[in-house]
Amino acid sequence: MIPSSRAYWDPLWSNGRRYRQLATAETALLAEHLGPGNGRPALDIGSGDGALARHLHHQLGYRTTGIDCAPSAVALAAAQDIASGTNPTWRCGDITSGNLDALPDPAYAAITCRLVYRWMDDKPFFLDRVRQLLAPGGCFWVVTEIAGRRENTDRLKGLGITAAEAETLTAGWSVVRIADLDVFRCYALRP
Numbered sequence: 001m002i003p004s005s006r007a008y009w010d011p012l013w014s015n016g017r018r019y020r021q022l023a024t025a026e027t028a029l030l031a032e033h034l035g036p037g038n039g040r041p042a043l044d045i046g047s048g049d050g051a052l053a054r055h056l057h058h059q060l061g062y063r064t065t066g067i068d069c070a071p072s073a074v075a076l077a078a079a080q081d082i083a084s085g086t087n088p089t090w091r092c093g094d095i096t097s098g099n100l101d102a103l104p105d106p107a108y109a110a111i112t113c114r115l116v117y118r119w120m121d122d123k124p125f126f127l128d129r130v131r132q133l134l135a136p137g138g139c140f141w142v143v144t145e146i147a148g149r150r151e152n153t154d155r156l157k158g159l160g161i162t163a164a165e166a167e168t169l170t171a172g173w174s175v176v177r178i179a180d181l182d183v184f185r186c187y188a189l190r191p
């Protein structure tokens with residue numbers, strides 16, 4: 001069983017664990033594949049401290065919601081809201097068990113999921129939920145580590161998804177675009 005729950009993630013965030021920062025190469029790929037938001041809705045799943053949701057909202061112009069199951073991560077994200085202008089909407093909830101109707105929008109032009117897919121216990125079920133939320137013509141952007149790209153001695157070696165998990169991710173989309181970033185792979189998936 002892969003831990004994808006609040007009980008696993010909340011103490012990590014509150015004890016200071018942080019994940020790889022967004023870098024220019026990654027945000028350039030994001031802009032290239034998603035395009036400008038022009039006020040359309042975006043959803044960042046597993047938004048953590050909110051860096052990607054803020055980027056979508058303030059730099060790319062999406063009206064963004066970030067959802068995360070860890071209350072301490074959501075609090076960290078909300079603490080970085082700016083005083084003037086709009087901010088992303090933050091929701092604390094589990095994307096696999098929560099009520100999708102509780103999200104601010106019924107459908108999203110962009111759904112992002114950075115360093116989260118690997119942790120989804122039931123990946124087909126998770127992907128079904130994403131498909132329910134993705135607007136026609138929308139884009140599902142996934143950033144995930146790929147297995148086999150680290151040295152055997154690297155303690156983070158187990159973080160990559162397997163070839164079978166990658167196949168589950170990419171099956172059933174009409175457009176699949178892939179870009180590699182060292183140990184990561186970015187997927188732009190369209191229905």
Ligand SMILES: C[S@@+](CC[C@H](N)C(=O)[O-])C[C@H]1O[C@@H](n2cnc3c(N)ncnc32)[C@H](O)[C@@H]1O
Nearest residue numbers: 004009019046047048068069070094095114115
């Ligand atoms: C490795 S962190 C990545 C955080 C952020 N996306 C980033 O790139 O820094 C994984 C995040 O996914 C969240 N998460 C895991 N399972 C989740 C679920 N079922 N629903 C919502 N959030 C979840 C965790 O709380 C955690 O913040």
